[in-house]
Amino acid sequence: xxxxxxxxxxxxxxxxxxxxxxxxxxxxxxxxxxxxxxxxxxxxxxxxxxxxxxxxxxxxxxxxxxxxxxxxxxxxxxxxxxxxxxxxxxxxxxxxxxxxxxxxxxxxxxxxxxxxxxxxxxxxxxxxxxxxxxxxxxxxxxxxxxxxxxxxxxxxxxxxxxxxxxxxxxxxxxxxxxxxxxxxxxxxxxxxxxxxxxxxxxxxxxxxxxxxxxxxxx
Amino acid sequence: xxxxxxxxxxxxxxxxxxxxxxxxxxxxxxxxxxxxxxxxxxxxxxxxxxxxxxxxxxxxxxxxxxxxxxxxxxxxxxxxxxxxxxxxxxxxxxxxxxxxxxxxxxxxxxxxxxxxxxxxxxxxxxxxxxxxxxxxxxxxxxxxxxxxxxxxxxxxxxxxxxxxxxxxxxxxxxxxxxxxxxxxxxxxxxxxxxxxxxxxxxxxxxxxxxxxxxxxxxxxxxxxxxxxxxxxxxxxxxxxxxxxxxxxxxxxxxxxxxxxxxxxxxxxxxxxxxxxxxxxxxxxxxxxxxxxxxxxxxxxxxxxxxxxxxxxxxxxxxxxxxxxxxxxxxxxxxxxxxxxxxxxxxxxxxxxxxxxxxxxxxxxxxxxxxxxxxxxxxxxxxxxxxxxxxxxxxxxxxxxxxxxxxxxxxxxxxxxxxxxxxxxxxxxxxxxxxxxxxxxxxxxxxxxxxxxxxxxxxxxxxxxxxxxxxxxxxxxxxxxxxxxxxxxxxxxxxxxxxxxxxxxxxxxxxxxxxxxxxxxxxxxxxxxxxxxxxxxxxxxxxxxxxxxxxxxxxxxxxxxxxxxxxxxxxxxxxxxxxxxxxxxxxxxxxxxxxxxxxxxxxxxxxxx
Numbered sequence: 001x002x003x004x005x006x007x008x009x010x011x012x013x014x015x016x017x018x019x020x021x022x023x024x025x026x027x028x029x030x031x032x033x034x035x036x037x038x039x040x041x042x043x044x045x046x047x048x049x050x051x052x053x054x055x056x057x058x059x060x061x062x063x064x065x066x067x068x069x070x071x072x073x074x075x076x077x078x079x080x081x082x083x084x085x086x087x088x089x090x091x092x093x094x095x096x097x098x099x100x101x102x103x104x105x106x107x108x109x110x111x112x113x114x115x116x117x118x119x120x121x122x123x124x125x126x127x128x129x130x131x132x133x134x135x136x137x138x139x140x141x142x143x144x145x146x147x148x149x150x151x152x153x154x155x156x157x158x159x160x161x162x163x164x165x166x167x168x169x170x171x172x173x174x175x176x177x178x179x180x181x182x183x184x185x186x187x188x189x190x191x192x193x194x195x196x197x198x199x200x201x202x203x204x205x206x207x208x209x210x211x212x213x214x215x216x217x218x
Numbered sequence: 219x220x221x222x223x224x225x226x227x228x229x230x231x232x233x234x235x236x237x238x239x240x241x242x243x244x245x246x247x248x249x250x251x252x253x254x255x256x257x258x259x260x261x262x263x264x265x266x267x268x269x270x271x272x273x274x275x276x277x278x279x280x281x282x283x284x285x286x287x288x289x290x291x292x293x294x295x296x297x298x299x300x301x302x303x304x305x306x307x308x309x310x311x312x313x314x315x316x317x318x319x320x321x322x323x324x325x326x327x328x329x330x331x332x333x334x335x336x337x338x339x340x341x342x343x344x345x346x347x348x349x350x351x352x353x354x355x356x357x358x359x360x361x362x363x364x365x366x367x368x369x370x371x372x373x374x375x376x377x378x379x380x381x382x383x384x385x386x387x388x389x390x391x392x393x394x395x396x397x398x399x400x401x402x403x404x405x406x407x408x409x410x411x412x413x414x415x416x417x418x419x420x421x422x423x424x425x426x427x428x429x430x431x432x433x434x435x436x437x438x439x440x441x442x443x444x445x446x447x448x449x450x451x452x453x454x455x456x457x458x459x460x461x462x463x464x465x466x467x468x469x470x471x472x473x474x475x476x477x478x479x480x481x482x483x484x485x486x487x488x489x490x491x492x493x494x495x496x497x498x499x500x501x502x503x504x505x506x507x508x509x510x511x512x513x514x515x516x517x518x519x520x521x522x523x524x525x526x527x528x529x530x531x532x533x534x535x536x537x538x539x540x541x542x543x544x545x546x547x548x549x550x551x552x553x554x555x556x557x558x559x560x561x562x563x564x565x566x567x568x569x570x571x572x573x574x575x576x577x578x579x580x581x582x583x584x585x586x587x588x589x590x591x592x593x594x595x596x597x598x599x600x601x602x603x604x605x606x607x608x609x610x611x612x613x614x615x616x617x618x619x620x621x622x623x624x625x626x627x628x629x630x631x632x633x634x635x636x637x638x639x640x641x642x643x644x645x646x647x648x649x650x651x652x653x654x655x656x657x658x659x660x661x662x663x664x665x666x667x668x669x670x671x672x673x674x675x676x677x678x679x680x681x682x683x684x685x686x687x688x689x690x691x692x693x694x695x696x697x698x699x700x701x702x703x704x705x706x707x708x709x710x711x712x713x714x715x716x717x718x719x720x721x722x723x724x725x726x727x728x729x730x731x732x733x734x735x736x737x738x739x740x741x742x743x744x745x746x747x748x749x750x751x752x753x754x755x756x757x758x759x760x761x762x763x764x765x766x767x768x769x770x771x772x773x774x775x776x777x778x779x780x781x782x783x784x785x786x787x788x789x790x791x792x793x794x795x796x797x798x799x800x801x802x803x804x805x806x807x808x809x810x811x812x813x814x815x816x817x818x819x820x821x822x823x824x825x826x
Contacts, residue, residue, distance in 0.1 A: 035758030
């Protein structure tokens with residue numbers, strides 16, 4: 001089993017994730033998980049018509065750093081991430097956690113996380129994701145991806161005993177190191193995340209991005 | 219690219235084969251007037267626009283309405299309120315269905331005026347209301363759908379013995395008429411909403427099946443009317459059919475009436491929703507505005523779509539049917555099969571069901587496979603209907619009875635999600651395209667074939683279209699149940715764990731757990747015991763090199779359904795959380811969990 005120390009994310013239009021995955025497997029990726037999301041486009045006319053949603057698929061591949069780098073190169077080439085609106089890819093240093101069989105001391109890897117970008121994740125109740133994206137945009141983000149999710153079930157006693165599963169939206173915004181703080185603060189204050197139950201926000205370091213048109217040095 | 223563009227593309231893909239086949243027929247074996255060909259082409263363009271806009275509108279309006287209404291039903295504390303509210307939803311959405319009134323007047327005419335059209339409409343609507351009500355109870359109480367449907371169809375079978383063949387056909391046709399362009403999306407949204415609120419491990423299966431349950435209502439209602447009133451035979455003829463002349467005139471003439479009908483059909487549900495919103499939901503202006511926009515799109519789209527189908531497609535279907543009826547019977551049966559194969563994919567509700575399947579299973583069930591199965595089912599149904607028209611000895615129940623009997627049998631062997639999808643597919647396939655284009659085709663063929671009875675044979679077509687997909691998808695579901703999963707030999711080696719760097723500002727970790735569908739709750743339970751707090755679940759599908767899931771016979775590789783659990787934990791507990799998730803035997807054996815950790819910078823205040 002190879003060491004897995006990065007998670008490669010790709011956001012593409014619906015239906016393309018399978019093609020990307022197939023290509024990724026050629027590069028040595030072992031497994032992938034796909035989930036559905038919604039992208040947004042900025043266009044005044046379309047906004048009036050209510051046509052701003054774009055269905056996206058998000059593909060998540062866990063792999064080693066080397067393979068991730070290879071994926072970045074091959075996939076950007078193949079699916080033209082360097083063009084606008086073709087898709088984006090980024091790597092988050094997710095380590096695969098494995099059980100300790102021996103009582104061997106856990107070694108901390110000296111590797112530094114050289115984060116050039118940050119992935120800001122906000123989890124809010126369903127329906128507030130749009131407001132979150134708007135707040136992020138106001139603070140300089142280019143856009144965001146909305147993922148439908150649900151919270152852990154809360155048993156509730158109605159006539160029929162139900163397990164209410166609160167519907168949630170996860171908003172994913174990729175941005176540069178400099179912009180991360182203002183965007184985060186803006187979302188935090190605009191969505192009043194300080195109040196209990198309004199949602200949570202956190203950022204993850206991003207190692208490498210493709211297809212994002214801000215702060216990328218060629 | 220926006221979703222409207224995607225929808226339009228999808229509609230083009232499904233509509234194009236129909237247009238090509240029809241035009242091909244027109245220029246080869248069938249002699250059709252140029253006017254009608256042009257009208258058909260104009261109709262196709264209108265259908266394309268109408269259907270795309272309609273589907274878009276449904277997305278914006280019906281889905282949220284269904285969600286809010288189902289929330290209201292499910293979180294009710296009184297049994298009576300659940301019963302009454304769901305009954306009214308079913309009743310209101312049906313009573314305004316224009317197709318049903320047409321059917322009512324047909325029956326009124328056929329029975330020589332002994333039965334009143336309005337009476338039939340109300341009875342059928344009550345039937346639907348009762349069935350929706352029962353269906354909601356089934357869903358909330360988590361009773362298995364296959365048993366519920368077995369009982370329902372058992373009752374139908376007993377009643378079927380008591381009614382005449384004419385009424386057998388009419389009752390199934392009533393079911394096809396009620397599952398119209400508007401009712402089906404609404405009921406689909408309702409059942410999706412209910413299953414979301416209900417949650418639990420069976421929420422996926424519960425997302426489907428309500429349309430199937432609903433469509434049993436009209437069958438039961440019409441059969442009961444026939445038995446109670448003692449009406450057995452229907453008289454009369456379908457009347458002289460006049461093909462409209464001109465190109466644009468029929469379209470323009472038809473539009474206002476259809477627009478009014480569509481408005482009428484949309485009104486009861488909208489009024490109920492806005493009434494509820496005023497008293498209870500109190501949605502924000504933005505949300506409300508979105509829904510209103512959606513309703514306007516739905517109305518416009520529906521009116522354009524129905525106009526196109528009624529004036530552009532119906533005459534064409536009729537003429538093709540008549541012309542082919544004069545030719546070799548094999549050609550008629552063959553073309554019937556082809557038409558069924560491709561026409562069903564243009565049905566609006568088929569698109570909506572497909573979208574729902576995709577959303578619920580996040581792409582695990584390949585849509586193309588469902589569509590193919592549906593196509594083959596409906597193609598066979600139309601072909602068999604043609605056989606029935608050609609050979610008078612072959613009766614409707616020769617197919618209906620064994621078809622449903624097998625479907626019911628298979629429902630105990632099939633993958634549970636498919637049971638709901640299959641029963642829904644029956645109602646979904648028998649939509650406006652079948653009720654106009656295909657029915658006109660069958661009736662056209664029946665008029666030229668001496669031995670056929672236009673009324674009886676025509677009515678039976680919809681019954682067949684409603685039965686065949688139930689059967690074919692149930693077969694697919696059985697295949698899914700027996701999908702082969704090949705597991706690799708897992709090599710267990712002592713593993714080294716890399717630790718995370720402790721930076722000053724990192725106080726939290728983001729733990730990502732990928733597990734098989736249905737294990738997210740267990741993951742959260744275990745994680746909570748070792749100190750995690752909140753969790754968010756994402757539905758996804760995944761593939762693993764080492765593990766392949768194959769469908770038998772057709773050998774298609776499937777992507778198994780996964781659940782991704784997102785946990786934010788303090789660095790001090792994240793190790794123990796990750797360890798305990800991996801150590802849990804239940805998760806290890808069946809859940810196939812893998813755990814990933816990344817340092818996260820969280821705003822601590824929000825984690826209270």
